Amino acid sequence: MSDALLSVRNLTIDYIGAETDFRAVDDVSFDVAPGEVFGLAGESGCGKSTIAFAVSRLHGPPALIRKGSEIRLAGRDVLGLDKRALADFRWREVAMVFQSAMNSLNPVLRIEEQFYDVLRTHTGCTRKEARDRTAEMLTLVDIRPERMRDYPHQFSGGMRQRIVIAICMALDPKLVVMDEPTTALDVVVQREILQRIDELRRQRGFSVLFITHDLGLMVQFCDRIGVMLSGRMVEQGPSEAIFRTPRHDYTKRLWASFPSLKGGVLG
Numbered sequence: 001m002s003d004a005l006l007s008v009r010n011l012t013i014d015y016i017g018a019e020t021d022f023r024a025v026d027d028v029s030f031d032v033a034p035g036e037v038f039g040l041a042g043e044s045g046c047g048k049s050t051i052a053f054a055v056s057r058l059h060g061p062p063a064l065i066r067k068g069s070e071i072r073l074a075g076r077d078v079l080g081l082d083k084r085a086l087a088d089f090r091w092r093e094v095a096m097v098f099q100s101a102m103n104s105l106n107p108v109l110r111i112e113e114q115f116y117d118v119l120r121t122h123t124g125c126t127r128k129e130a131r132d133r134t135a136e137m138l139t140l141v142d143i144r145p146e147r148m149r150d151y152p153h154q155f156s157g158g159m160r161q162r163i164v165i166a167i168c169m170a171l172d173p174k175l176v177v178m179d180e181p182t183t184a185l186d187v188v189v190q191r192e193i194l195q196r197i198d199e200l201r202r203q204r205g206f207s208v209l210f211i212t213h214d215l216g217l218m219v220q221f222c223d224r225i226g227v228m229l230s231g232r233m234v235e236q237g238p239s240e241a242i243f244r245t246p247r248h249d250y251t252k253r254l255w256a257s258f259p260s261l262k263g264g265v266l267g
């Protein structure tokens with residue numbers, strides 16, 4: 001697919017050990033189109049997070065990406081980026097939201113300062129411009145702009161996670177990688193946040209690489225899903241097809257292990 005935003009080809013990643021190496025990702029290929037939400041499903045340990053880190057170029061030793069692997073974002077060779085290009089690539093091209101992202105806010109800095117740090121570093125904007133952008137972004141995630149004067153502890157967990165998402169969106173990245181972005185939150189807050197992300201995606205047109213253990217959420221939120229088993233991608237396709245007519249035995253077993261999905265999440 002040449003018009004893909006993200007193109008992953010033959011991605012192979014080992015964790016290098018003292019005695020033996022462990023192949024966490026084995027010859028995985030997939031594309032994510034502009035504006036698309038692509039989900040990675042599969043049991044714990046199958047390599048989903050390892051892929052998410054590699055795509056964001058946040059992996060480090062002992063993870064080693066093997067020769068022949070290719071990751072392209074908007075045509076750029078992600079694995080070939082040097083240190084300088086990488087600083088620009090992160091946030092501007094790709095932003096990552098983790099499960100514990102809400103704890104990544106600096107507890108002693110007002111929210112306003114935390115936005116300013118990211119915006120100034122990447123755009124060289126003035127304080128006034130940063131403040132305007134912060135107000136705009138907070139509004140997008142349903143937080144009153146005047147609360148930019150507050151500190152992280154003055155917000156609930158769900159609000160803190162929304163603030164991190166707003167910071168991630170502030171530079172208009174092309175791709176947002178979300179690894180269990182709402183897992184630490186209660187179910188109602190989870191749904192609210194995902195709905196908000198979905199609206200933002202429609203407005204701003206970014207793509208999402210989405211990882212969650214919650215298969216119901218996955219089917220509901222993703223346009224397409226790739227199913228992983230022991231480092232390999234065994235099946236990929238439109239969510240509805242993967243859910244309703246899975247071809248691989250493992251996918252069938254995966255859905256079967258979540259009886260709540262039988263009611264038909266897709267309606």
Ligand SMILES: Nc1ncnc2c1ncn2[C@@H]1O[C@H](COP(=O)(O)OP(=O)(O)OP(=O)(O)O)[C@@H](O)[C@H]1O
Pocket residue numbers: 015022024042043044045046047048049050051061062063
């Ligand atoms: N730093 C590391 N050193 C060695 N092995 C690792 C390291 N990080 C992850 N692994 C192994 O690589 C495999 C893939 O891990 P990964 O975290 O990518 O899986 P996952 O599908 O995201 O799992 P989960 O859903 O539990 O987060 C696992 O077997 C894990 O134990």
